Amino acid sequence: MEYFLELFLGGTTRGSIYALIALGYTMVYGIIQLINFAHGEIYMIGAFVALIVAGVCTIYGLSGVSILILAGVIAVIYASAYGYTLEKIAYRPLRGAPRLSPLISAIGMSIFLQNYVLLAQTSDFLPFPRLIPEFAFMEPVAHIIGSPELVILVTTFITMILLTLLIKKTKVGKAMRATQQDMSMARLVGVNVDRIISLTFVIGSALAAIGGVLVASYIGQVNFYIGFLAGVKAFTAAVLGGIGSIPGAVLGGLVLGWAESFAAGYISSDYEDVFTFGLLVLILILRPSGILGKARKQKV
Amino acid sequence: MAEKKHKLLEVKGLTMDFGGLRAVDSVSLEVHEGEIAALIGPNGAGKTTFFNCVTGIYNPTKGDILLHPKGLETRRLNGLKPNKVTEMGLARTFQNIRLFSDMTVLENVMIGRHCRTKSGIFRSIVRGKAVLEEEQFIVESSYQLLEKVGLEDFANEFSKNLPYGAQRRLEIARAMATDPFLLLLDEPAAGMNPQETSDLDQLICKISTEEQIAILLIEHDMKLVMNISNPIYVMEYGKKIAEGSPQEIKDNPKVIEAYLGEEVDA
Numbered sequence: 001m002e003y004f005l006e007l008f009l010g011g012t013t014r015g016s017i018y019a020l021i022a023l024g025y026t027m028v029y030g031i032i033q034l035i036n037f038a039h040g041e042i043y044m045i046g047a048f049v050a051l052i053v054a055g056v057c058t059i060y061g062l063s064g065v066s067i068l069i070l071a072g073v074i075a076v077i078y079a080s081a082y083g084y085t086l087e088k089i090a091y092r093p094l095r096g097a098p099r100l101s102p103l104i105s106a107i108g109m110s111i112f113l114q115n116y117v118l119l120a121q122t123s124d125f126l127p128f129p130r131l132i133p134e135f136a137f138m139e140p141v142a143h144i145i146g147s148p149e150l151v152i153l154v155t156t157f158i159t160m161i162l163l164t165l166l167i168k169k170t171k172v173g174k175a176m177r178a179t180q181q182d183m184s185m186a187r188l189v190g191v192n193v194d195r196i197i198s199l200t201f202v203i204g205s206a207l208a209a210i211g212g213v214l215v216a217s218y219i220g221q222v223n224f225y226i227g228f229l230a231g232v233k234a235f236t237a238a239v240l241g242g243i244g245s246i247p248g249a250v251l252g253g254l255v256l257g258w259a260e261s262f263a264a265g266y267i268s269s270d271y272e273d274v275f276t277f278g279l280l281v282l283i284l285i286l287r288p289s290g291i292l293g294k295a296r297k298q299k300v
Numbered sequence: 301m302a303e304k305k306h307k308l309l310e311v312k313g314l315t316m317d318f319g320g321l322r323a324v325d326s327v328s329l330e331v332h333e334g335e336i337a338a339l340i341g342p343n344g345a346g347k348t349t350f351f352n353c354v355t356g357i358y359n360p361t362k363g364d365i366l367l368h369p370k371g372l373e374t375r376r377l378n379g380l381k382p383n384k385v386t387e388m389g390l391a392r393t394f395q396n397i398r399l400f401s402d403m404t405v406l407e408n409v410m411i412g413r414h415c416r417t418k419s420g421i422f423r424s425i426v427r428g429k430a431v432l433e434e435e436q437f438i439v440e441s442s443y444q445l446l447e448k449v450g451l452e453d454f455a456n457e458f459s460k461n462l463p464y465g466a467q468r469r470l471e472i473a474r475a476m477a478t479d480p481f482l483l484l485l486d487e488p489a490a491g492m493n494p495q496e497t498s499d500l501d502q503l504i505c506k507i508s509t510e511e512q513i514a515i516l517l518i519e520h521d522m523k524l525v526m527n528i529s530n531p532i533y534v535m536e537y538g539k540k541i542a543e544g545s546p547q548e549i550k551d552n553p554k555v556i557e558a559y560l561g562e563e564v565d566a
Contacts, residue, residue, distance in 0.1 A: 171414050171435070174403070178411050181400045187382040188355060188392060190415025190478050 006144045007265040008258065013149040015257020016156035020211040021234030022241070022249040023163065024204030030180045030244040031200050033099065037106040038086055039208060040231015041113035044224065046079040046209025047128070047216035048117060054129050068131040068217065075209045082113075083205025084198055092194070110231075117224040124223070131217040148218045159210060160250060163203070167246065172199060180244075236280045242293020251291055255279075305332040307368055308482050308514050309354070309390075314363035316346075316353050323349040325538040326363065329516075331482060333370070336508050336515045338529035340522075340549075342558060345535040347518045348395060351484055355392050356382040369481060387415055391480035393471040395487045395518075401460035405451055405470055408459050409442040412477030442477060448511075449473045449503060465496035469503065476507065483507065485517040489524050497521060501528055526550070534558065 021043055028036045050071035057067040090109045094102040132148040167173040178186040179196045187193050215230070216222045233256065241252025256276060263275035283290065309331040316324040324346040331337045339347050353360040356377065365377040369389055377385055391412075400408050417434050446452045449469040454462055459470060468488060475483055488504070489497045501524055507513050519525045525532060526546045534542040534549060536558040542549060549555055 171417065174407055174411050175414065177403060177407075178400050181402060182398055184357065184382070185394075185398045185400070186411075188357075188386055189412040189474060190383050190386040191411065192383050 002144060003265070007261045009145045009149060009153075010265075011258035011261030012254060013145075013152050013257070014261060015237075015254035016153055017211050017215055017230075017253070018234050018237040018256050019250040019253025020156050020159065020207050021230060022237040022253045023160075023246065024208050025235055025238040026241075026243055026246060026249040027176075027200050027204050029238070030246075031176065031183075031197060032091070032095075032102075034091060034102050035106065035235065035243075036086075036091075036201075036204075037103070037231070038090070038109040038113055039204065040227035040229075040234070041110050041117075042079050042083055042086070042205045042227070043208040043212040043230050043234075044117065044222070044227030045082055045113065046075040046205075046212030047222045047226065048121065049078040049209075050075040050213040050216060051126060051128055051222055054131060058129065064131050064133045067129075068213070071131065072210065072213045075213050076206045079205045079209030079212070080202045083201040083208075086205075087198055087201040092197075110228075114224050114227065121224060125221045126223065128216040128220050128222050130220055152214045152218060155210065155214060159207065163207070163246075166203075172196070176200060233276055236276060239280060239290055240283050242290025245290065245292045245294075248290055248292035255291070305334060306370055307332050308370075309516070310364075310366040310368065311350075311354065312364045312366070314350065314353055314365065315361045316349055316358060317361045322538050324353065324360070327535065327538075327540045329533055329540070329543075331514050331516050333514055334508065334512070335531070336504065336517070336529045338525045338532045339516060339518045339535060340520070340525055340532060341535035341541075346538040347535055348486055350535070351392060351486055351518065354385075355390065355484065356380045356385040367482075383415065386478050386480075389479070389481045390484065391475035391478045391482075392484035393468075393475050393486055393488060395490060397464075397467050397471060399459040399467055399470060399474070401458065403459060404456050405446065405459050405462065406439070406442055406455040408470060408474050409445055409477045410438055412474045413438045413442055413479075416479050445473045445477055448476075448506070465492055465499070468492065468496075468500070472503065472507070476511070476513070480513060482514045482516065485515060485519075487518050487520060489519060489521045497524055500524070504528055 021039065024039050024042070025036060028034055028039070053071040053074045054067050057070060062070070086109055090105045091102050094105055132151045135147045135150070138145070138147045138150060167176060175186065175191045175196050176199070178189070178191055179193050183193055211230075234253070237252040237256045238249050239252070240255060241248030241250070256279065259275050259279055260272045264272040307330055311327065311329045313326040313328055314324055315322065315326050327350060329339070339350065341347055349358065352358045354365055354377065359379045367375045367377055367388055367390060369375070375388055377388070400411065403411070417438065443452060443455065446455055449472060451466060451470055451473065454466065459467065462470060472485070472488065485504070489500055492500060504515060504517070505528055508515055517529065530545050531543055532546060532549045533540060534552075534555050541554045541558060542552045544552070
């Protein structure tokens with residue numbers, strides 16, 4: 001039972017990270033029907049920025065948690081700027097073009113950003129400082145859930161609540177929902193749709209950066225290629241939950257995390273990716289619109 | 301008419317080409333303060349294209365669309381984005397219902413209100429006192445609008461669950477929420493039963509007189525058009541073929557021909 005609980009919590013931790021990144025995919029898809037393949041790279045850039053900030057902070061002798069917060073904030077700002085720019089230069093000029101064009105553009109940006117970091121940094125795995133301290137109060141349950149997992153869970157939970165409030169309660173949230181449902185109509189009731197799209201990219205990128213910082217300090221290393229697998233898995237989570245649906249992304253992330261964790265725990269960790277993508281294949285066959293996704297009605 | 305009324309919308313020689321097809325061919329039209337003007341014509345005459353040009357969905361090939369807000373300088377609308385046109389005080393509804401169906405009735409109206417509020421993206425996230433007050437004001441004024449169209453009891457329903465006639469009225473309320481001085485209605489009575497049509501009839505008159513909003517409407521329901529609108533403009537094959545009072549239009553041989561076909565001498 002304890003083993004089960006450990007796997008369950010490990011899966012939840014993993015899943016909440018997938019969910020965080022999947023939200024970016026799903027929000028962008030919901031609003032402009034584009035799979036932003038460069039999203040994983042934003043996550044990777046977030047982690048790299050945090051690494052650089054952490055390095056500088058260590059020189060100035062700051063301590064663990066304050067570095068984590070500072071690195072997190074700067075990574076979020078930086079990644080948001082990347083997300084904003086990405087939309088502006090790679091997707092906005094293609095608004096109104098056939099759907100395949102921005103998709104190709106997204107893949108191009110993904111390759112570009114990977115190679116840019118490869119050249120600017122290095123191809124090696126860089127050690128990432130473990131910024132999350134071991135809390136004393138976690139001692140008794142440390143064999144089930146560690147402090148880093150707890151921090152990840154709490155952070156992602158708070159982030160998701162804030163996002164929900166933003167979308168449900170604020171004026172921009174309303175404008176985002178309106179744009180998602182009918183873009184040209186939203187324009188006609190005075191919504192500045194271009195601004196809303198930019199904002200969606202900024203929010204999605206900020207979430208990805210938070211995920212990047214948390215994972216990097218949990219796993220302890222970064223490399224220019226980490227965004228690819230994380231991106232593909234988060235994309236799987238988004239499709240699993242129903243792409244375009246925000247609760248779907250969270251649910252899909254969690255389901256994926258659990259599946260991986262249990263597969264690794266009870267079968268073999270060599271097979272965890274097999275289970276991830278096996279799940280994707282299954283969902284595409286059995287329920288192509290995802291767990292919470294609505295089948296899009298095509299008007300004839 | 302004795303006193304000269306203020307001209308709100310002035311369209312001069314509007315032409316819209318789609319490749320080789322001329323959908324609207326140098327149509328001129330004016331809407332004055334306090335008027336309910338109508339644009340009628342057979343299907344495919346280019347009426348909706350005309351609306352789309354005026355509201356910024358299409359950029360017209362030729363011609364001028366001038367908006368003369370009262371007490372403000374004249375603005376040329378050609379090539380402006382729809383949200384800019386809306387900000388300038390011109391709102392519209394569509395032929396087919398295009399509500400935000402997964403939002404509540406109240407939210408549908410509130411979203412129209414938002415273009416009149418000052419707080420930007422950042423301030424609406426970091427909610428200060430002023431923003432909260434503004435939000436409160438928006439909720440209240442949106443309720444008032446819903447009362448005007450008789451939908452206050454449905455405020456928290458999802459708009460997709462409303463009956464058809466109510467959805468139509470909600471579209472009008474949402475358009476009014478943007479605080480326009482000119483409202484363009486594209487076939488507001490389409491698909492309505494006679495009772496709903498006569499309710500709509502009254503609603504449009506009420507908007508015109510009580511809210512001081514001028515109205516330009518496209519409509520196929522001749523009873524509604526003849527009852528409430530003056531002047532009437534008639535389009536056929538992209539061209540304006542007639543304009544005038546309901547009586548003049550009824551008697552105009554060109555209009556009769558457009559609707560019923562040419563008279564054949566036996």
